[in-house]
Amino acid sequence: xxxxxxxxxxxxxxxxxxxxxxxxxxxxxxxxxxxxxxxxxxxxxxxxxxxxxxxxxxxxxxxxxxxxxxxxxxxxxxxxxxxxxxxxxxxxxxxxxxxxxxxxxxxxxxxxxxxxxxxxxxxxxxxxxxxxxxxxxxxxxxxxxxxxxxxxxxxxxxxxxxxxxxxxxxxxxxxxxxxxxxxxxxxxxxxxxxxxxxxxxxxxxxxxxxxxxxxxxxxxxxxxxxxxxxxxxxxxxxxxxxxxxxxxxxxxxxxxxxxxxxxxxxxxxxxxxxxxxxxxxxxxxxxxxxxxxxxxxxxxxxxxxxxxxxxxxxxxxxxxxxxxxxxxxxxxxxxxxxxxxxxxxxxxxxxxxxxxxxxxxxxxxxxxxxxxxxxxxxxxxxxxxxxxxxxxxxxxxxxxxxxxxxxxxxxxxxxxxxxxxxxxxxxxxxxxxxxxxxxxxxxxxxxxxxxxxxxxxxxxxxxxxxxxxxxxxxxxxxxxxxxxxxxxxxxxxxxxxxxxxxxxxxxxxxxxxxxxxxxxxxxxxxxxxxxxxxxxxxxxxxxxxxxxxxxxxxxxxxxxxxxxxxxxxxxxxxxxxxxxxxxxxxxxxxxxxxxxxxxxxxxxxxxxxxxxxxxxxxxxxxxxxxxxxxxxxxxx
RNA sequence: GCCGAUGUAGCUCAGCAGGUAGAGCACUUCCAUGGUAAGGAAGGGGUCACCGGUUCAAGUCCGGUCAUCGGCUCCA
Numbered sequence: 001x002x003x004x005x006x007x008x009x010x011x012x013x014x015x016x017x018x019x020x021x022x023x024x025x026x027x028x029x030x031x032x033x034x035x036x037x038x039x040x041x042x043x044x045x046x047x048x049x050x051x052x053x054x055x056x057x058x059x060x061x062x063x064x065x066x067x068x069x070x071x072x073x074x075x076x077x078x079x080x081x082x083x084x085x086x087x088x089x090x091x092x093x094x095x096x097x098x099x100x101x102x103x104x105x106x107x108x109x110x111x112x113x114x115x116x117x118x119x120x121x122x123x124x125x126x127x128x129x130x131x132x133x134x135x136x137x138x139x140x141x142x143x144x145x146x147x148x149x150x151x152x153x154x155x156x157x158x159x160x161x162x163x164x165x166x167x168x169x170x171x172x173x174x175x176x177x178x179x180x181x182x183x184x185x186x187x188x189x190x191x192x193x194x195x196x197x198x199x200x201x202x203x204x205x206x207x208x209x210x211x212x213x214x215x216x217x218x219x220x221x222x223x224x225x226x227x228x229x230x231x232x233x234x235x236x237x238x239x240x241x242x243x244x245x246x247x248x249x250x251x252x253x254x255x256x257x258x259x260x261x262x263x264x265x266x267x268x269x270x271x272x273x274x275x276x277x278x279x280x281x282x283x284x285x286x287x288x289x290x291x292x293x294x295x296x297x298x299x300x301x302x303x304x305x306x307x308x309x310x311x312x313x314x315x316x317x318x319x320x321x322x323x324x325x326x327x328x329x330x331x332x333x334x335x336x337x338x339x340x341x342x343x344x345x346x347x348x349x350x351x352x353x354x355x356x357x358x359x360x361x362x363x364x365x366x367x368x369x370x371x372x373x374x375x376x377x378x379x380x381x382x383x384x385x386x387x388x389x390x391x392x393x394x395x396x397x398x399x400x401x402x403x404x405x406x407x408x409x410x411x412x413x414x415x416x417x418x419x420x421x422x423x424x425x426x427x428x429x430x431x432x433x434x435x436x437x438x439x440x441x442x443x444x445x446x447x448x449x450x451x452x453x454x455x456x457x458x459x460x461x462x463x464x465x466x467x468x469x470x471x472x473x474x475x476x477x478x479x480x481x482x483x484x485x486x487x488x489x490x491x492x493x494x495x496x497x498x499x500x501x502x503x504x505x506x507x508x509x510x511x512x513x514x515x516x517x518x519x520x521x522x523x524x525x526x527x528x529x530x531x532x533x534x535x536x537x538x539x540x541x542x543x544x545x546x547x548x549x550x551x552x553x554x555x556x557x558x559x560x561x562x563x564x565x566x567x568x569x570x571x572x573x574x575x576x577x578x579x580x581x582x583x584x585x586x587x588x589x590x591x592x593x594x595x596x597x598x599x600x601x602x603x604x605x606x607x608x609x610x611x612x613x614x615x616x617x618x619x620x621x622x623x624x625x626x627x628x629x630x631x632x633x634x635x636x
Numbered sequence: 637g638c639c640g641a642u643g644u645a646g647c648u649c650a651g652c653a654g655g656u657a658g659a660g661c662a663c664u665u666c667c668a669u670g671g672u673a674a675g676g677a678a679g680g681g682g683u684c685a686c687c688g689g690u691u692c693a694a695g696u697c698c699g700g701u702c703a704u705c706g707g708c709u710c711c712a
Contacts (some may be wrong), residue, residue: 113640
């Protein structure tokens with residue numbers, strides 16, 4: 001009998017007879033491994049436990065506690081779900097059923113429209129399939145055989161998928177169910193422990209809106225019930241933080257039927273905005289930016305010149321003034337360019353860093369609107385940097401530093417992605433290579449790790465995107481840095497060089513927050529409404545114990561006011577328990593309770609929204625403390 | 637825009653065998669002057685998203701429109 005050598009992850013080499021399955025190899029290593037094995041990774045490729053090893057190679061047993069193991073299991077659950085759906089609604093055609101970030105989905109084409117009640121029925125049928133514990137087997141077929149199989153089932157989507165495959169095709173069977181699949185899978189349906197179907201939604205076949213809309217069922221699964229429960233709790237937690245809910249409760253903003261996608265900012269939301277804007281201005285002034293404001297509407301002709309008409313007109317709003325066509329700006333750059341062109345620039349003037357908190361309007365499809373996250377009018381914290389080619393790298397580094405500084409203030413971890421030349425790009429490869437290199441060098445110079453998105457850049461230049469992570473683990477693309485060679489060309493921008501000749505400047509577009517509206521939404525969810533004191537719309541709630549203490553509370557308020565501290569006085573004739581409860585619910589950082597004792601001593605009783613009663617403070621001491629907390633932009 | 641669900645007082649929701657609306661919170665007034673997460677009482681408030689249809693009668697059934705929610709596509 002022929003022996004083969006298997007190299008294990010720890011470097012050990014074991015010998016087994018050729019034809020040994022991965023499951024058997026695992027069992028020979030340890031009982032625990034045999035029990036927890038989900039599949040194997042042989043020479044880098046995931047294989048079923050039943051896979052027979054016939055050559056030397058590297059073997060790793062993938063277990064239930066590895067991300068790959070979970071992924072394989074979820075994929076099997078998606079098959080079980082498909083099986084259940086086909087049992088309940090015969091004739092259902094299967095499209096695709098992959099795993100995703102936290103679960104899986106399967107797309108179905110069926111007569112019956114699924115409701116959320118149906119999810120329970122499907123779950124029950126799935127439980128049966130799991131209890132029946134079918135063995136899951138892999139079969140490899142020649143393309144013709146596979147075609148014949150799926151033709152016999154009238155599985156039109158699978159047939160379409162096979163078109164893209166030319167080598168041998170693998171299918172998996174469990175009981176009466178068969179599906180086209182690369183695998184691997186769990187060895188049997190009984191290995192599924194904890195799953196839950198989450199929602200039904202429409203989804204286009206192959207993600208193309210010209211194609212048929214299918215029904216997609218989302219679900220998730222874990223090896224342990226406790227992990228599933230934990231995940232479901234996290235979803236609940238995220239729902240509790242929904243900025244639309246907190247925005248209403250804390251009276252920050254609203255969106256009404258009269259203006260879908262056009263948010264109203266209430267006084268408290270406006271405080272947040274203004275604090276953010278002031279912070280933004282301070283940091284930009286420090287870094288040599290000037291600030292401009294360009295008009296909301298400009299002649300339509302400008303947008304033809306900029307290329308927006310060709311690439312963006314479906315997202316733009318138009319109007320007419322005295323028989324002239326105008327467009328509402330969807331971006332700030334053309335205005336910024338006109339600003340650059342207002343005079344002749346010397347090479348000595350560059351770089352010009354021109355910031356603008358620019359209100360843009362974009363027509364977004366009605367189905368995509370979402371609170372403040374996705375709106376039709378929003379304020380970009382934009383800036384355009386006009387520079388000489390030799391300044392590109394230093395300017396990019398400057399922007400990276402600014403973004404890093406700002407995100408750290410809010411306590412957001414982030415990761416970076418670099419997007420390169422797309423197919424329909426303008427400009428020749430040499431310019432793109434130079435620009436992409438500049439971005440890459442800047443990133444490497446800063447020692448930042450980054451992921452490359454090939455072909456994902458803007459049509460006018462490559463870009464760096466910053467994805468910040470909130471405390472629920474979700475990531476949001478906010479900041480972006482884009483190099484642009486196209487617009488300077490189109491608008492014939494120039495500066496006068498040392499040689500007295502005209503030279504073409506390079507342009508850089510960038511945002512730090514992204515959009516103020518979205519950033520406020522993210523902050524709201526991240527902090528669950530408990531904004532750090534420097535951001536809190538109301539920083540101090542004054543709580544007089546009884547009516548007699550009102551004058552003293554007002555005295556204190558006047559003092560706080562002198563120091564620019566944002567306060568409110570709860571003047572209602574209510575017990576302090578109630579006043580405290582409501583201040584707590586409003587997530588106000590500090591409550592100052594004042595009664596007879598405080599009045600006599602000239603003190604305040606300080607309560608913090610998280611730490612509770614902090615005891616009596618002299619007013620000066622409290623002001624000193626909160627002022628420094630605000631100044632340092634401390635996080636709780 | 638597309639698929640599905642939803643739309644009742646400021647908020648959260650009940651009402652559904654079709655017989656012209658109800659609770660809690662919030663709001664107003666009064667009583668209570670209270671020391672660290674809801675004191676008591678009384679009162680005001682809704683063309684049941686909008687438009688049309690069926691019916692003697694529609695929040696309740698049907699159709700359309702709008703908006704919201706979950707996704708898809710797109711994106712700051």
